Amino acid sequence: NAGVTQTPKFRVLKTGQSMTLLCAQDMNHEYMYWYRQDPGMGLRLIHYSVGEGTTAKGEVPDGYNVSRLKKQNFLLGLESAAPSQTSVYFCATRSRGIEGNTIYFGEGSWLTVV
Amino acid sequence: GQNIDQPTEMTATEGAIVQINCTYQTSGFNGLFWYQQHAGEAPTFLSYNVLDGLEEKGRFSSFLSRSKGYSYLLLKELQMKDSASYLCAVRDPGDSSYKLIFGSGTRLLVRP
Numbered sequence: 642n643a644g645v646t647q648t649p650k651f652r653v654l655k656t657g658q659s660m661t662l663l664c665a666q667d668m669n670h671e672y673m674y675w676y677r678q679d680p681g682m683g684l685r686l687i688h689y690s691v692g693e694g695t696t697a698k699g700e701v702p703d704g705y706n707v708s709r710l711k712k713q714n715f716l717l718g719l720e721s722a723a724p725s726q727t728s729v730y731f732c733a734t735r736s737r738g739i740e741g742n743t744i745y746f747g748e749g750s751w752l753t754v755v
Numbered sequence: 756g757q758n759i760d761q762p763t764e765m766t767a768t769e770g771a772i773v774q775i776n777c778t779y780q781t782s783g784f785n786g787l788f789w790y791q792q793h794a795g796e797a798p799t800f801l802s803y804n805v806l807d808g809l810e811e812k813g814r815f816s817s818f819l820s821r822s823k824g825y826s827y828l829l830l831k832e833l834q835m836k837d838s839a840s841y842l843c844a845v846r847d848p849g850d851s852s853y854k855l856i857f858g859s860g861t862r863l864l865v866r867p
Contacts, residue, residue: 683842683859691852731797746797
């Protein structure tokens with residue numbers, strides 16, 4: 642998945658700790674998304690952004706915050722981690738133009754909250 | 756509301772053909788996608804349908820009927836490496852975000 646990089650790839654947090662996941666893309670894409678994936682539940686949209694400086698809530702936004710200060714970066718924050726936030730997190734990007742039918746995924750970030 | 760349904764699991768034999776169905780009810784529609792996801796990896800794009808009919812791409816084909824809210828992914832000449840989860844996703848134009856709404860995925864096991 643060249644072009645979309647997620648850091649960190651693995652992280653273990655204690656309940657109540659905070660952390661930030663970084664998604665960086667070098668494809669100059671306008672749209673960026675954060676999904677979480679849990680067993681048997683597919684991918685669920687947490688937050689998304691349609692451009693620099695804009696963010697919006699997705700399907701499961703509670704407990705998360707996001708920021709898109711630079712076009713190439715989309716940050717996902719957990720202010721006070723809970724065990725229910727143990728999941729695999731995927732960032733995705735797409736362009737606005739005709740080639741925007743293709744969505745590019747990062748390789749995922751595995752987060753465990755104990 | 757948004758609802759996308761797929762079978763949870765399917766099993767097929769190497770060399771055979773398998774059809775994975777997807778039905779959807781969403782507030783908006785701007786195309787249907789199929790993704791393949793191997794365990795521990797990110798989803799990878801397989802197909803995109805926005806008009807009714809069949810799209811063929813090598814061993815994989817995807818069909819869409821918008822009036823029925825129905826799609827299927829057809830995999831021919833199954834190989835062991837096709838064992839993976841297959842995700843159906845509908846693009847909802849919504850507030851111009853064109854976000855993808857995913858089904859829960861179908862886990863396909865290909866046996867020798």
